[in-house]
Amino acid sequence: MYKKLFIPGPTHVVDEILEAMAVPMIGHRDKLYSDLHGQVVTKLKKFLQTNGHIYLSTSSSTGMMEGSIRNCVNNKVLMTDCGAFSKRWAQIATLNGKEIDLIKVEMGQATTPEMVDEYLSKGGFEAVCITHNETSTGVMNPIEEIGALVKEKYPDVLVLVDAVSSMAGTEIKVDEWGLDVVLAGTQKAFALPPGLCVVTVSEKAFQRSLDVENRGFYFNFEELEKKAIKNQTPATPAISIINALNVQMDRIFKEGVEARFQRHLDMAEHVRSWTRKNFALYSDENYLSPTVTNVHNTREIDVVNLNAELAKRGAMLSNGYGDLKGKCFRIAHMGDLQVADVQWLTGQIDNILGL
Amino acid sequence: MYKKLFIPGPTHVVDEILEAMAVPMIGHRDKLYSDLHGQVVTKLKKFLQTNGHIYLSTSSSTGMMEGSIRNCVNNKVLMTDCGAFSKRWAQIATLNGKEIDLIKVEMGQATTPEMVDEYLSKGGFEAVCITHNETSTGVMNPIEEIGALVKEKYPDVLVLVDAVSSMAGTEIKVDEWGLDVVLAGTQKAFALPPGLCVVTVSEKAFQRSLDVENRGFYFNFEELEKKAIKNQTPATPAISIINALNVQMDRIFKEGVEARFQRHLDMAEHVRSWTRKNFALYSDENYLSPTVTNVHNTREIDVVNLNAELAKRGAMLSNGYGDLKGKCFRIAHMGDLQVADVQWLTGQIDNILGL
Structure with a gap:
């Protein structure tokens, strides 16, 4: 799959x-x-x-x-x-x-x-x-x-x-x-x-x-x-x-350069809001990336398990990198992903974690 | 095309x-x-x-x-x-x-x-x-x-x-x-x-x-x-x-490793024979490559024109490299090409040049 x-x-x-x-x-x-x-x-x-x-x-x-x-x-x-x-x-x-x-x-x-x-x-x-x-x-x-x-x-x-x-x-x-x-x-x-x-x-x-x-x-x-x-x-x-x-x-x-960058911001804003509500943003609010959000794993969920469950539903996110492994996980919202995609993803995570 | x-x-x-x-x-x-x-x-x-x-x-x-x-x-x-x-x-x-x-x-x-x-x-x-x-x-x-x-x-x-x-x-x-x-x-x-x-x-x-x-x-x-x-x-x-x-x-x-190498030799042998008959081999007969033949352009044909004619028929060969440009042209016979392909190619060249 x-x-x-x-x-x-x-x-x-x-x-x-x-x-x-x-x-x-x-x-x-x-x-x-x-x-x-x-x-x-x-x-x-x-x-x-x-x-x-x-x-x-x-x-x-x-x-x-x-x-x-x-x-x-x-x-x-x-x-x-x-x-x-x-x-x-x-x-x-x-x-x-x-x-x-x-x-x-x-x-x-x-x-x-x-x-x-x-x-x-x-x-x-x-x-x-x-x-x-x-x-x-x-x-x-x-x-x-x-x-x-x-x-x-x-x-x-x-x-x-x-x-x-x-x-x-x-x-x-x-x-x-x-x-x-x-x-x-x-x-x-x-x-x-x-x-x-x-x-x-x-x-x-x-x-x-x-x-x-x-x-x-x-x-x-x-x-x-x-x-x-x-x-x-x-x-x-x-x-x-x-x-x-x-x-x-x-x-x-064809999409339009401005529209493309706005789409990235829209995806980022959705993921940030979801993160603030359910976890916490790891990084300085003034310098948040429009392409990837680092979610501070304040609930101490098992990220490997979360990804295994997501795999069954056809998606994959990233664990924290290096020293941040387990302490954070990362959701990328870049390229050809759409707002509906990240909405779907956070919905799946809510469902898996019972949020 | x-x-x-x-x-x-x-x-x-x-x-x-x-x-x-x-x-x-x-x-x-x-x-x-x-x-x-x-x-x-x-x-x-x-x-x-x-x-x-x-x-x-x-x-x-x-x-x-x-x-x-x-x-x-x-x-x-x-x-x-x-x-x-x-x-x-x-x-x-x-x-x-x-x-x-x-x-x-x-x-x-x-x-x-x-x-x-x-x-x-x-x-x-x-x-x-x-x-x-x-x-x-x-x-x-x-x-x-x-x-x-x-x-x-x-x-x-x-x-x-x-x-x-x-x-x-x-x-x-x-x-x-x-x-x-x-x-x-x-x-x-x-x-x-x-x-x-x-x-x-x-x-x-x-x-x-x-x-x-x-x-x-x-x-x-x-x-x-x-x-x-x-x-x-x-x-x-x-x-x-x-x-x-x-x-x-x-x-x-699946093809077989031996069969693959033999196919390369068979393609090379066809191109070498054709070259000896119509032009001359540029390189030492004792060290001929099984994957590419350098044809000595003894007839002084226009290699660019030849390639332009071949293009109309759906093929492309290489001019001589560097100092050998025009003095030689190269026919590669490697990878997934078959003996029938190189036979077809030399047939097309014969036809174009009236050999």
Whole structure:
């Protein structure tokens, strides 16, 4: 029995997208591919409000998180630890031989411009890495304000953003907000199968990368750019997913970008209300994520059992991540899920728990 | 109109595999995924005759070519240049800050154990990288003999093999031949869509990697192993392609492994005979590839025009690669193509060219 996914990735994929995954193969040096690639990039530029570079990386987001560090940082980078995924990005920087300083944020709280300012004022940083939507805590960090701060006070510092679980679920004005690198996998709010990462790169970040040592090849912006100008990729790309992304971009524009983001907020509002009534919100009310809600398990229910019962009814949610396992559970409301879906889900949970 | 792909990747994908790409999504930390992952790995171990580690990398082969270097080489590695793809691997090693020595092989000729011996005897190498099947020249290099040589005379040197366009089209006895890392993308002889790379890693290579500096995260064997023991991956994997690979492994065993390799030889023999009759084989007759034939364009036909005519008839072949553009053209005979397909193709070419 299919379990509808209310987990923060992979998310539920609609039939039209599954069909787009099953198209016959084409050559990646053929005009058919270049046309496809060009269409996808044009649509993404409009959607993400950027005139910068856009690369399609055949990898999960984690690959390009590593890539962005290798491209943009010679020596030292400011990282955050506001949950499992920002912490992992810091680990990636270290494993790539970069010196880091780490902003330790209390779990469930946001990374603020003030924190970033305090650390950057020490000097010596080439970039700061911000996790837009921390999937493990359900916090959305204020990247617009952080971008504005860095642009004004630290114009030489690049702003790299992990928008893995926010892009396509909430507005990101890449150029206006001064974001140099913004990356996201396709299996979250884009609601496609996993295996592809979309990344925007500002001209400033691109030029800076040319002077960085030991950038490697696979995620190297320079290598990606050499082929991007021909609407191609250096290595064979995940053609099926790129085709599905092209179809999905049309679906997004058909729904309307504003309507899409409002739908995410509407789903979030329903889940938050239900959470406040029956449990408690784990995270700071001022920075709640529009794509995933972290439910503080104040009733100490058995989350594994709850998921087992939900499975019988055709749904799946996520346990708390890492240290929050059992203490929280997470309901994702992103991608192609509808308000009726999350209403149905909370109704099922009420029924199972006798709420 | 669909063009049947006689190019050396992506290759023609049959309907049953396309359907397997379109299955509903599952969670990558769910038991459903672990079961799938475990099944695929078990089948691959049997197919590749190895008891070593097998990792599924969500990337094209190029990503893991970089990864294998980062995992296995601290300082110096022996590379070859026997065509465009071996040359690129050497470039990747350099871009990752490794010192290389390069065996320059004449185009169309094989990399021999004698050449490898000559270079390795200089000392100081941690690994040697061999391109099994050089897709740009249609040469299959003798990795069995090279593996035997290294095992006997240079037991501390790791043997890394790019089997991108050979794996699943010809037998590779990973353990018996002493191959430490063998990697291949899924869009060549596996006949799946691109976006996934299969890599085998010997215990010796794995242990060696633990002492290598600056291995990064995404392709890091240690990180892959931590999750592989739970039949998972560190980052979200390309679930659709892994599902298609599982279906394809069953199809391979159903056809019979021997029968599959014989079919590749039969297709190759037909294309070689046709080539000898009408053009000439570009590459050394002793090392002809069973998966792709490089046709020396002795008639100086216009390859672009030929492909345009073939397109009208629903087929596509490849021009010569790099310096060989126009001087050669390539006919791939791998994956799920049948002898009747290549017979049909050469018949169409005869008809177009009036041969």
